[in-house]
Amino acid sequence: MSSGYIVTILTFVAIYISLALSLNILTGYAGQISLGHAAFLGIGAYTSAVLAVHYGLPFWVDFLAAVVVTGMIGTILGLPSLRVRHDFLVLATMGVNFVVVSVFKYVDFFGGAMGLVNIPAPTILGLTFRGGAPYLTLTAIYALLTLAVCWYLSKTWSGLAFHAIRNDEDAAASVGVGSARYKIYAFGISAALAGGAGSLYAHFLGSVFPDNFVFVESIGMLSMVIFGGIGTLRGPIIGAIFLRLMPEMFRFIQDYRFTLYGALLVLMMLFQPMGLLGKDSWLWKFSTRVWPGYRTSKREEMP
């Protein structure tokens, strides 16, 4: 394995860590299961790609536009969640994914099925980040930024409100937590972070195709969150690293990547619904018993 290959894999791992963490805000913290997160990745990637290819704007404009546009679209797509709960919302997010992909595919402005190619490498302050270690640094910084946002969120009033909504929406509403407002927040923040990851994704690959953002990709992200431990900070990170690295390490798994993702979802639901390192998982209980000094934050221990 060449070092370039390893750097490429690690770059993807970093992008997917940001994606899994951003999905976790919506699904883990606020409890709104989403089967359409790849749509937000796609919207971010296409926004960035369109601005760079059609209008020749510099990277930082593309990136910020991707974050803002995806955040806004996420906020709008969050509106149905006010009327719709549980399984119906899941259907709606799945539909968002189908529609977004078909818009990319059938609208000529977005390049149709041929996608958009020749997206330039980003240039920041005169430095060009063309693949390799510099780009890995860029994506790693973004992953850390996402982590910081998630950590900060879990410490704020909004974080508490998300928890309340997840546990019981009606009870949350009865003690004065405006569930509508916080659900929209969760959608917006989650989408905006995914949009930024999308921008990095597009500029890294240099091309975007509708098929990069299909429904199964969303399921891949959901698997990362659920496998690692839904609603925690450590879970999505571990899930993203594990589920991205494992197929690369074993060629056999690469061909059966989505079979693995699907099977893991089923097995986790049957045996460890909170994930491998989730709050009540045996592995986490075991490790906190072995190293009692290493405790979770107070927030996570709340029932």
Next chain:
Amino acid sequence: MLILQNLSDALILACTYILMAAGLTMVYGVLKVLHIAHASVYTVGAFIGVLIYSWVGNFWLALLGAMLTSGVFGVLIYRSTYFYLLNAPRTVPLIASVGMFVMFTDLLQKNFLMGPYQRAFPAAGAGLPAIQTTWLSLTPKQLLILLVTLGLLVMLYFLLTRTRLGLSWQAASMDREMAAAVGINLNRSIAANFFLGSALAGAAGVLVGVYNNSVFATMGDLPSYKAFIIIVLGGMGSLPGAILASLLLAIVENFMVASIGYVLPRDSIAFLVLILMLMFRPNGLLGRE
């Protein structure tokens, strides 16, 4: 004549939607689970249908074999996952269902099963005649779909209303615990429910495969997604609602495409209908409340 042609096309489209949605709405009625893996059952049905057809060359045998196989496949899905998740929060079986769907779709695309290419299903109308009257014109294939769907629906109607099994489903959909308390063997009843619902999906797969003369591994994705929209539209768990919604969706789709053309991809229409419906009538057209 264009309108009539559109109407009969819509009718045929609706038939395939009905078969798909009927199984889903039955499962939802009893288990309250959005059974996303239903798409895989549909594809497996079509696949088995093609295999049997290329083997014996008889459409009816292929249909029967496909229905039986997908029925058994559905029961296996139930017994291996949902059975253990009956009392879990509703998102748990849902995520498991998504997992199964992704897993089966990926496996079906492998070369030892269907492979990533399309297969032809050249059972041209199973020897039925074409029908050409002033108000209806159907090709043999369309007549076949119409007849099979009507036959299955009549059978389903009698099962649901005239047999103990149908009654036990109704009871279970009202209150599972209460139904068990009055002596209904829930396990057997739910398994039979899955068998029948999955067999209907298998029949839908075969019919669509014959109609388009093509069977491929991801053919279930869009129909199953539309079937979800249909059962939301019709009111979750309501069979007459599902039939009505299938007809409505098929007609709207056909006429939108015929009159407006491609403003939006055809398949997004269903999605827009779903969003509007969820926003303004969350309980569906014929829902309970």
